Structure formats: C-alpha cells, structure tokens
Amino acid sequence: MSAAFSDTARRELEAILSRYPDKEAAILPALHLAQREFGYVSDEAIVYVAGLLGFTPARIEGVATFYTMYNRKPVGKYHLQICRNISCSLMGAEHLIEHVSKKLGIRPGKTTPDGKFTLSEVECLGSCGTAPVLQLNDDYHENLTEEKIDALLDRLP
Numbered sequence: 001m002s003a004a005f006s007d008t009a010r011r012e013l014e015a016i017l018s019r020y021p022d023k024e025a026a027i028l029p030a031l032h033l034a035q036r037e038f039g040y041v042s043d044e045a046i047v048y049v050a051g052l053l054g055f056t057p058a059r060i061e062g063v064a065t066f067y068t069m070y071n072r073k074p075v076g077k078y079h080l081q082i083c084r085n086i087s088c089s090l091m092g093a094e095h096l097i098e099h100v101s102k103k104l105g106i107r108p109g110k111t112t113p114d115g116k117f118t119l120s121e122v123e124c125l126g127s128c129g130t131a132p133v134l135q136l137n138d139d140y141h142e143n144l145t146e147e148k149i150d151a152l153l154d155r156l157p
Helices: 007-019 023-038 043-053 057-066 086-090 093-104 146-155
Strands: 078-083 117-122 134-136 139-141
Touching (some): 007 023, 023 057, 134 146
Antiparallel strands (some): 134 139
16 A cells, blocks of 8 residues: 545645644644544554654654554454443443453454454543443443443444
8 A cells, every 4th residue: 555645635634734833733633634544544654644744754653653543553344442441440341341352253452354343442531430431433332231232233234
C-alpha cells in the first residue's frame, strides 16, 4: 500500500490545518483522518502524515502509539474494546471479556477469521460511573451484562 489521501481527505486535511496555526495541534486530527482513510495507522501512514505536517516519523509514531484510539494494525469491521480498568474490573469486565472471547472464538488482540470482529482490552474508556463499558467502533455501551452483549452482537449484520 502506498499511503496517500484521496482528494476528499486531502481537502479535509487542509480544513484541519486552517483551524490550527501550529501544526503540532493538527497531529491528532490528522491521525484520525489517516485511520479513517486507510482503516488503520500503518507505518506508511505514519511516514505520510509526518511528511504532510513537517514532522519526523518518530514524532508522529510517538503520538500514534501513546493513544489507544489509533489502531496500528488492521481491525475487523466491528472493533469491540472492553475496558478492564478498576471500576470496570470491579463490575465484572474480566468475566465479560472471557464471555465475548468464547462467543467470538478469539482472544483479546485478535480478529475473527472472517474479519468481522476484533476484540481488544483497553485500560480506560472514561465511563467509570457506568461500568462495565464496551466501545463498539465509536459507540459506547454501558452497564453491560452477558445478555446485553449477546443482544448487541446479535443485532450486528
């Protein structure tokens, strides 16, 4: 893959850059754009974004690897991220991770053979008051139980 934004994404990057006089502030939205455009933030995407913004690839990679919201490898159509931090753990997150793992037949960090689901454990989704929490792509699902997770997964096409 040769990383290059589509014309639409290129215009979106220009709009992003116009909002931030300091290109440093544009790194996060540029990485979001790259992830949306390419499906994940590959090494090539890191080099590409670095060139567009005028930073070293190491600087961009440092940002991309610091934040868990950037996928550094391909993920399935449905990315299930289950919080395992203290509040979620106290409310049964480990049990729910095991339940989803058995239901999908994959361990955390893996993708189903059909590419439909990726299961990830994350440190914190910042929704401690509604633990346990799962993020499905960009949407939060809170106060989870096995039954709620099963119903959620069964609704997905």
